[in-house]
Amino acid sequence: MSSVTPGDARARRRLTNEIKGDLRELRNQLAMLNRQVGARLELNDVDMDCLDLISRHGPLSPSAVARRAGLHPATMTGILDRLERAGWVARERDPADRRGVTVRALPDRAGEMYGLLAGMNSAMDDICAGYTDAELDVVAGFLSRAIEAGRGATEELAGS
């Protein structure tokens, strides 16, 4: 990311708006992909989101997942019940604080989901293969920043 070239301000504005629109469209498209995958696995929409959170951000307490996902703690109990019954996660009592529970993603069924996402996965590999290392760096940096912006905006709304 080098310094900004002045360029044509109008064209630049258009480009920025295009990117913001694309981001919204991408979110929607990926949500639909998720819904299809979830349907195959008999997983609820929200359940997938939570499973994703648990898989990515390590063992978490139910309330931590609820906070991150913006859901009511009581709702989380139901979600975890379903995920646990279907063998996606395990609940373990926190040895340090016996009120607490930590939820851990189990590797067993992960392959099933991976299989359903294989098409998307290889499509993304193909796309990435068409870029130079430097370009991929730009994209990766952009995505990280966008995630961070999303987190910030979410917290701002959640906190007020």
Next chain:
Amino acid sequence: MSSVTPGDARARRRLTNEIKGDLRELRNQLAMLNRQVGARLELNDVDMDCLDLISRHGPLSPSAVARRAGLHPATMTGILDRLERAGWVARERDPADRRGVTVRALPDRAGEMYGLLAGMNSAMDDICAGYTDAELDVVAGFLSRAIEAGRGATEELAGS
């Protein structure tokens, strides 16, 4: 997008995987942002998705929205009832085929949602402002391709 530089294959693989992970995380984060916005507007999660589809892809028939969103047509009736009651969309009879209905997004309440997304919006403006035109082109291209990949993967799952 120029031709690929050989570079270090291992580092490249790592970079590609990072991007794929970021994409999943971004989806999740934006889903949470959406949930917060939806909560403020008393809009359901799915309702937001459908409203987004209708806003972006012009007037659509209920069944077309249902197909795109991967939802049952009867579910769509309920969703549109809620959206219509709250003044987000309008149903109009299709003059060409009187069995049909077309759903159109109304501009009235769009500003409310825009306001809630203002934080995210300006954060993205800031992020984009830090890139050169050429870099933004790379990002925009990448996003378009990723959307297309998502669409393809979704259709593949939906069709089978």
Next chain:
DNA sequence: CCCGTACAATATGAGAATCGTATTACTTCA
């Protein structure tokens, strides 16, 4: 022209999910 078939949207009812509140179990601090 009319009838049978096909299609779009919606009504209806059964099952499931969500969330506010109450409850139980445990910790922490006075």
Next chain:
DNA sequence: TGAAGTAATACGATTCTCATATTGTACGGG
């Protein structure tokens, strides 16, 4: 020790989803 606070969950009322049935409309063949 006991009072207050916290984590998770049980429970019930409300809401949502979806399979099926129904209504209204189009269209092609006789």
